[in-house]
Amino acid sequence: xxxxxxxxxxxxxxxxxxxxxxxxxxxxxxxxxxxxxxxxxxxxxxxxxxxxxxxxxxxxxxxxxxxxxxxxxxxxxxxxxxxxxxxxxxxxxxxxxxxxxxxxxxxxxxxxxxxxxxxxxxxxxxxxxxxxxxxxxxxxxxxxxxxxxxxxxxxxxxxxxxxxxxxxxxxxxxxxxxxxxxxxxxxxxxxxxxxxxxxxxxxxxxxxxxxxxxxxxxxxxxxxxxxxxxxxxxxxxxxxxxxxxxxxxxxxxxxxxxxxxxxxxxxxxxxxxxxxxxxxxxxxxxxxxxxxxxxxxxxxxxxxxxxxxxxxxxxxxxxxxxxxxxxxxxxxxxxxxxxxxxxxxxxxxxxxxxxxxxxxxxxxxxxxxxxxxxxxxxxxxxxxxxxxxxxxxxxxxxxxxxxxxxxxxxxxxxxxxxxxxxxxxxxxxxxxxxxxxxxxxxxxxxxxxxxxxxxxxxxxxxx
Amino acid sequence: xxxxxxxxxxxxxxxxxxxxxxxxxxxxxxxxxxxxxxxxxxxxxxxxxxxxxxxxxxxxxxxxxxxxxxxxxxxxxxxxxxxxxxxxxxxxxxxxxxxxxxxxxxxxxxxxxxxxxxxxxxxxxxxxxxxxxxxxxxxxxxxxxxxxxxxxxxxxxxxxxxxxxxxxxxxxxxxxxxxxxxxxxxxxxxxxxxxxxxxxxxxxxxxxxxxxxxxxxxxxxxxxxxxxxxxxxxxxxxxxxxxxxxxxxxxxxxxxxxxxxxxxxxxxxxxxxxxxxxxxxxxxxxxxxxxxxxxxxxxxxxxxxxxxxxxxxxxxxxxxxxxxxxxxxxxxxxxxxxxxxxxxxxxxxxxxxxxxxxxxxxxxxxxxxxxxxxxxxxxxxxxxxxxxxxxxxxxxxxxxxxxxxxxxxxxxxxxxxxxxxxxxxxxxxxxxxxxxxxxxxxxxxxxxxxxxxxxxxxxxxxx
Numbered sequence: 034x035x036x037x038x039x040x041x042x043x044x045x046x047x048x049x050x051x052x053x054x055x056x057x058x059x060x061x062x063x064x065x066x067x068x069x070x071x072x073x074x075x076x077x078x079x080x081x082x083x084x085x086x087x088x089x090x091x092x093x094x095x096x097x098x099x100x101x102x103x104x105x106x107x108x109x110x111x112x113x114x115x116x117x118x119x120x121x122x123x124x125x126x127x128x129x130x131x132x133x134x135x136x137x138x139x140x141x142x143x144x145x146x147x148x149x150x151x152x153x154x155x156x157x158x159x160x161x162x163x164x165x166x167x168x169x170x171x172x173x174x175x176x177x178x179x180x181x182x183x184x185x186x187x188x189x190x191x192x193x194x195x196x197x198x199x200x201x202x203x204x205x206x207x208x209x210x211x212x213x214x215x216x217x218x219x220x221x222x223x224x225x226x227x228x229x230x231x232x233x234x235x236x237x238x239x240x241x242x243x244x245x246x247x248x249x250x251x252x253x254x255x256x257x258x259x260x261x262x263x264x265x266x267x268x269x270x271x272x273x274x275x276x277x278x279x280x281x282x283x284x285x286x287x288x289x290x291x292x293x294x295x296x297x298x299x300x301x302x303x304x305x306x307x308x309x310x311x312x313x314x315x316x317x318x319x320x321x322x323x324x325x326x327x328x329x330x331x332x333x334x335x336x337x338x339x340x341x342x343x344x345x346x347x348x349x350x351x352x353x354x355x356x357x358x359x360x361x362x363x364x365x366x367x368x369x370x371x372x373x374x375x376x377x378x379x380x381x382x383x384x385x386x387x388x389x390x391x392x393x394x395x396x397x398x399x400x401x402x403x404x405x406x407x408x409x410x411x412x413x414x415x416x417x418x419x420x421x422x423x424x425x426x427x428x429x430x431x432x433x434x435x436x437x438x439x440x441x442x443x444x445x446x447x448x449x450x451x452x453x454x455x456x457x458x459x460x461x462x463x464x465x466x467x468x469x470x471x472x473x474x475x476x477x478x479x480x481x482x483x484x485x486x487x488x489x490x491x492x493x494x495x496x
Numbered sequence: 497x498x499x500x501x502x503x504x505x506x507x508x509x510x511x512x513x514x515x516x517x518x519x520x521x522x523x524x525x526x527x528x529x530x531x532x533x534x535x536x537x538x539x540x541x542x543x544x545x546x547x548x549x550x551x552x553x554x555x556x557x558x559x560x561x562x563x564x565x566x567x568x569x570x571x572x573x574x575x576x577x578x579x580x581x582x583x584x585x586x587x588x589x590x591x592x593x594x595x596x597x598x599x600x601x602x603x604x605x606x607x608x609x610x611x612x613x614x615x616x617x618x619x620x621x622x623x624x625x626x627x628x629x630x631x632x633x634x635x636x637x638x639x640x641x642x643x644x645x646x647x648x649x650x651x652x653x654x655x656x657x658x659x660x661x662x663x664x665x666x667x668x669x670x671x672x673x674x675x676x677x678x679x680x681x682x683x684x685x686x687x688x689x690x691x692x693x694x695x696x697x698x699x700x701x702x703x704x705x706x707x708x709x710x711x712x713x714x715x716x717x718x719x720x721x722x723x724x725x726x727x728x729x730x731x732x733x734x735x736x737x738x739x740x741x742x743x744x745x746x747x748x749x750x751x752x753x754x755x756x757x758x759x760x761x762x763x764x765x766x767x768x769x770x771x772x773x774x775x776x777x778x779x780x781x782x783x784x785x786x787x788x789x790x791x792x793x794x795x796x797x798x799x800x801x802x803x804x805x806x807x808x809x810x811x812x813x814x815x816x817x818x819x820x821x822x823x824x825x826x827x828x829x830x831x832x833x834x835x836x837x838x839x840x841x842x843x844x845x846x847x848x849x850x851x852x853x854x855x856x857x858x859x860x861x862x863x864x865x866x867x868x869x870x871x872x873x874x875x876x877x878x879x880x881x882x883x884x885x886x887x888x889x890x891x892x893x894x895x896x897x898x899x900x901x902x903x904x905x906x907x908x909x910x911x912x913x914x915x916x917x918x919x920x921x922x923x924x925x926x927x928x929x930x931x932x933x934x935x936x937x938x939x940x941x942x943x944x945x946x947x948x949x950x951x952x953x954x955x956x957x958x959x
Contacts, residue, residue, distance in 0.1 A: 034532075036525075036531075036533055038525075038526075038529060038531060038533070038534075041525070041526040041529055041534075042524060042525050042526045042728070043524075044524050044525075045520050045521075045524055050520065053520075054517075057508050057513065057516075057697070058508075061505060061506075061507050061508055061692070061697075061698065062499075062501075062504070062505050062507075063501075063504040063505045066501060066504055066809075066811055067797065067800050067801065067804065067811075067812075068499075068501060068800065068804050068809035068810070068811070069497070069804060069809060070499055070501070070809055071501075071504075071809075100563030100564065100567070100699065100727060100730075101563065101726075101727030101728050102727070102728070103718065103726050103727035103728065104563070104726065104727050107715065107716045107726065111715070132718060133716065133718065133726070133727075136716035136717060136718060136726070137716045139716065140715060140716050227728070229524070229728060234520070234524075234730075234732065234733075235524065235728050235729065235730040235731065235732065235733070236563065236699040236730035236733055238727070251715075252570065252574070252603060252714075252715065253570045253596065253599035253600045253602065253603050254599060255566065255595060255596065255599060263564075263566050263567065263570065263596070263599070264563060264564030264565070264566035264567050264596075264701070265505065265564050265565070265566065265690070265692060265698050266698065267563075267697075267698040267699035267733075268698065269697065269698065270697075270698070270699055270730075270733070334530065337530045337531065338530065341530065341531050341532055346529075346531035346532060346533055346534075347531065348529055348530075348531070349530075
């Protein structure tokens, strides 16, 4: 049963398991205590810190362990913003950061700070020069991920770090997705990572703050972890996390090459075997193990369940898989289709046969969902085209139904005529323009509905 | 090698170990995901929440898991203070709360809030009526521990909870030390606990917020744990923590009775076999497994090392064991001696023979430290008493030296004469009055030194 969602969480690495078991016996005591159990715990903690710092590329006294990657990012952002309050209250971040960066930025904005968001291109890549242009003198902190967690696009972090260093602005790098593959290059100031992304146990994040970075921890602190992560240290998990990072790194170069081949195969074949699909993310500058695509006229949740029944565990950035009905802000920033979105992230050791089996199963799973929704291509087109333009009322319908109704209506109108879709689904604002882009139709724009929630989206048939 | 520091951290309970191993295989995935691994993780998390809520005495939807007991307290305090900001900005806490409560209160005060501190008696017990008298209409939150972590004194939580309910003030109970022994009685509003105190793994705290309590989480939040504990859930550790709490509770009544007998034996015999010792904490209303005493003329760190060499792991609230040179705020609030302080906290299963062995070893260990420091009783008293009052210069000397010099000087002056000790050790302000109290001498007070840090402490010889 292939698990293709390692970008969410990786199963425990055998090395991590072994280290965890050993240190449950040796490292459960309070490392602040003077007795032998405390001293033993302290030694394990110190050794884990040395190992993790070496893998990150910083000094041991620059690195603390946090209870999660999320908390590492939260503390990193709030600590630098507070430490550099005199410099200014501006935070610069990319549009495609992980939600934990967005949440920390929201708190900063609610507290009266300003947040500048740097957009990306259609591949999800942030331009280094556009990012650098936002580094005004009052910028307290800049945040850029090393690689995107949803589409795998690698960001120009080294270049941006140089620009930040030149501007005197510390750069925080969320390295959660890339850290298993190697250290982050460039003169970054703060770095965050998460152990369960590299086969470590849950409950361990890491936060590196390079010497010379002004840092003032926020909220209540204690004497643990240099005052940067309050609460009793989770030493068995920390030891396991450090051991796992070393083990994963030892295999990284060989495994990256192998997975890159499998992902290339997936990118090529998905586009070939699934009609109306958009494979997203930068085709070259990308994480080795991750590929994302969106399927028109597909309900993401239904597709995930279909793939799950067929034995494949994947994830999705579609709104129709989340409780919030808001599509992934990453896909939104890229301007790509969000409906029927599937993220495949391969664990180390994935076999070519598993990938081939996925490619065999996928077209049928997509077809099934489209048929159930009555999507275009799945049902016979209605006889005869209608003359002139039409209005489609999709109020109350949720993704992907508005786009399906649009596509069916476009088939019925002559070239040159328009289809207006009335929809109160927030996702339509993203998916209708994206549908036009992929289908070669012309998106004319949207206007608010009178007296109702939602908007009217106008499309002209071109082909 | 007996480990008598279970109040700092307990070794992993066998049930916790078993549950942890099983859920490392079953519960590593992201419970927010729709695939089978995610659903399995979600089921484990839900079941652990049910079990923990039953043990706490709340509804499952009132309980979230945090990365530590410390973070549960921090979030609990900041969440209620923010949620009840309209009611007022006053926080009432006892003087003997755990440092994590003090840290959260400091942040509140730095943010412009007010903090009222309710003192305790010499046994460490807070009077319910004194606490209730502080519940003014502008009180947003009150915090009282269920039992003290340093001296074992149980607090009148049920009574205080009733008073808080009557005043319309939510009560937060730090139940870290008592939760293994049973649920907290009374209409409390918020409760915090820590799994590694009951044989669960590190990395798990719990925060219960009863329905109807206004609560607004502070800082960045995400969708996990009802928005009250951001970051990836540590499900294997959570499952182990819940299993361990049930297992410990099943043994609690029988084990409490047994340990209570051992602690009574310790309290009685320590006072008998060690000269110049003060056994602290309420003799009756106390945790079953914990006893604390302070030894005059003893350096706490040296005594801990001596006991460690003899095979016993204990902890201490003395300043001479910490990096800060500040004595335990708990001992300070109680007004008891802090020097040579030892806390013995017995794990479940401790044998009577281990306790007897400790009692055999202790007097020699104390004697050895006193001899090395040239303490009174350890060295021959100087021949002949000096007439009249004397001044002892102990500037630059650290605990327990100022008290040792005081005791030696008192032996040399006639009854009725005074000894003035000049000391710049912060602990002297606590330990010199406490020494007078235990020795039947009269403490006349202190005055600042002219042009120097420190004070002159004046004692009249009575006996």
